[in-house]
Amino acid sequence: MFIVDYIKDVYGAVKSLLTGMKRTGYYFTHHKEIITQQYPEVKQTLPERFRGEVVMLHDENNEHACTGCTACELACPNATIKIITKFDISPEGKKKKAIDTFVYHLELCTMCNLCIEACPTDAIKMAQTFEHSVFDRSLLTKKLNKPGSKIREGVE
Amino acid sequence: MPSFENITNSINAWLNNTFNSTIALLLEFVIVGLSVITLFAVLGLVLVFMERKVSAYMQIRLGPNRVGFKGMLQTVADTLKLAVKEGLTPDGADKFLFNLAPFVVMIVAMLIMAPIPFAKGFQMWDLNIGVLYVTAVSSVSVIGILMAGWASNNKYSLLGAMRSGAQIVSYELSAGLSVISIIVLTGSLQISDIIESQRDGWWIFKGHIPAIISFVVFIIAVTAETNRAPFDLAEAESELTAGFHTEYSGMKFALFFLAEYVNIFIVCSIGAILFLGGWMPLHIGNWEGFNHVMDYIPSSIWFMGKVFFLIFVIMWFRWTFPRLRIDQLLNLEWKYLLPISLFNLLLMTVVAIEGWHF
Numbered sequence A: 001m002f003i004v005d006y007i008k009d010v011y012g013a014v015k016s017l018l019t020g021m022k023r024t025g026y027y028f029t030h031h032k033e034i035i036t037q038q039y040p041e042v043k044q045t046l047p048e049r050f051r052g053e054v055v056m057l058h059d060e061n062n063e064h065a066c067t068g069c070t071a072c073e074l075a076c077p078n079a080t081i082k083i084i085t086k087f088d089i090s091p092e093g094k095k096k097k098a099i100d101t102f103v104y105h106l107e108l109c110t111m112c113n114l115c116i117e118a119c120p121t122d123a124i125k126m127a128q129t130f131e132h133s134v135f136d137r138s139l140l141t142k143k144l145n146k147p148g149s150k151i152r153e154g155v156e
Numbered sequence B: 001m002p003s004f005e006n007i008t009n010s011i012n013a014w015l016n017n018t019f020n021s022t023i024a025l026l027l028e029f030v031i032v033g034l035s036v037i038t039l040f041a042v043l044g045l046v047l048v049f050m051e052r053k054v055s056a057y058m059q060i061r062l063g064p065n066r067v068g069f070k071g072m073l074q075t076v077a078d079t080l081k082l083a084v085k086e087g088l089t090p091d092g093a094d095k096f097l098f099n100l101a102p103f104v105v106m107i108v109a110m111l112i113m114a115p116i117p118f119a120k121g122f123q124m125w126d127l128n129i130g131v132l133y134v135t136a137v138s139s140v141s142v143i144g145i146l147m148a149g150w151a152s153n154n155k156y157s158l159l160g161a162m163r164s165g166a167q168i169v170s171y172e173l174s175a176g177l178s179v180i181s182i183i184v185l186t187g188s189l190q191i192s193d194i195i196e197s198q199r200d201g202w203w204i205f206k207g208h209i210p211a212i213i214s215f216v217v218f219i220i221a222v223t224a225e226t227n228r229a230p231f232d233l234a235e236a237e238s239e240l241t242a243g244f245h246t247e248y249s250g251m252k253f254a255l256f257f258l259a260e261y262v263n264i265f266i267v268c269s270i271g272a273i274l275f276l277g278g279w280m281p282l283h284i285g286n287w288e289g290f291n292h293v294m295d296y297i298p299s300s301i302w303f304m305g306k307v308f309f310l311i312f313v314i315m316w317f318r319w320t321f322p323r324l325r326i327d328q329l330l331n332l333e334w335k336y337l338l339p340i341s342l343f344n345l346l347l348m349t350v351v352a353i354e355g356w357h358f
Helices: A002-029 A072-075 A114-119 B005-020 B021-058 B074-084 B094-110 B130-138 B141-151 B155-187 B191-194 B208-225 B250-275 B288-295 B299-318 B326-354
Strands: A055-056 A079-090 A097-107 A126-127 A141-143
Touching: A002 B021, A002 B299, A002 B326, A055 A097, A072 A114, A114 A126, B005 B021, B021 B074, B021 B094, B021 B250, B021 B288, B021 B299, B074 B191, B074 B250, B094 B130, B094 B141, B094 B250, B130 B155, B130 B250, B141 B155, B141 B250, B141 B326, B155 B191, B155 B208, B155 B250, B155 B326, B191 B250, B208 B299, B208 B326, B250 B299
Parallel strands: none
Antiparallel strands: A055 A126, A079 A097, A097 A141
8 A cells, every 4th residue: 555655654764763863862961971082181092003103212221223234224115214324443443334324204104014024123113103293394304313322232 | 020022112212212213213223233143143153052062962072172161162263263264256256146145145044033023022023924924035045045056166066056946945845834734723924923822832732733743844844944964965065065155265154154053043933933832931721820930931031942942953853864865855855745744734724624723
């Protein structure tokens, strides 16, 4: 019967709409749990593997584990990393390759994690910082090795 | 007891004593005009804030809470931002129509304010065809929307305007029919008469099931007429960027935005007048004590309370229901709402003739 179907349609539509309104009405009147976060005051604890930016690990003696092998530079798909090397002269008079500057272009980085995987000595890792906005673009070009730092003994 | 009626009467008396009658009338025009503009600004700020808070609460969020106490000044800040922005006119646009369109929409909204009684005896113009005037003038706003869409010289704007035309023209039918079903009961188009007829109970209670059906149809139809979600096909943020006002920016955009919210207020006040008794307090039959207590609440609070309740219901719709497609939208009107409201009008006429209503 056409008219029965018609009335059933209207009844079903009104019923389902009222069910929806009951749900949102419940949320409106029970305003306790909030699913959003008050961002600047409350910061989320990020997952351990969150990729924010590349940092170089330094220990308390201001020593890092980067040998200047440029594996990360080669692994990087869009030339985010540029490693400038120098030659240290050891007390015995032997020349040894070491990093002068680890240049990291945050503005180019896609956080793909390939440099970290390529690093043979685990000198670099991904940090959890994510508030990277600055007013001057040149501030995004970072030097990752701290001034005066040198390679840790025994890292080859 | 100070009421709006006393205030307006004393201002009228003072102006007529101080100046001659022509100047007094002109000054009254100015006062009324300024009050309407002020009301518009306040309504825009309050309703936008209310919408954002209601939507936030329904989506388990907090909503604006930074500017001012609990975010109260958020809309003021937004308005300031819009006021200092450039009102761009696109190169290919029809400059005259493009700049005229927001004002047409605004002026229509202002015109409909005329017969609305905000409190007992506080009405600009109690003309004898009040409801007809409202329904007639409100359909002019579609011209403003079509004008905006056409003059923008933009496909999306034109599509939005065309949809809006189809939508408003079709939904006006069922809105009009549900208005008529109340007119059948009151026998008068004058708004003061309609309110007076609800002295012993609102029509939604007195008119039995036909009144409830026509109330539901009216609310659905006016939601569609004000182009709000779930019927926001004219704006259609998800398909047409912003529909007819895609190309507008700055204060001209703000006028469209304001007109939308003022139109919600207007249709809700029409709904409150017709079905919920306007400024009339809630009276139940012959419970003298209860009716007496209800009379102590000022009529302006009754009116605003009812209007804001209806506005809340319309906001509730917006933040609950899924959007319709354009064919579903027209199906809903022509296959469901129109037959139902025609049948309902017949039922209401029988009720009125047989005198079954209270």
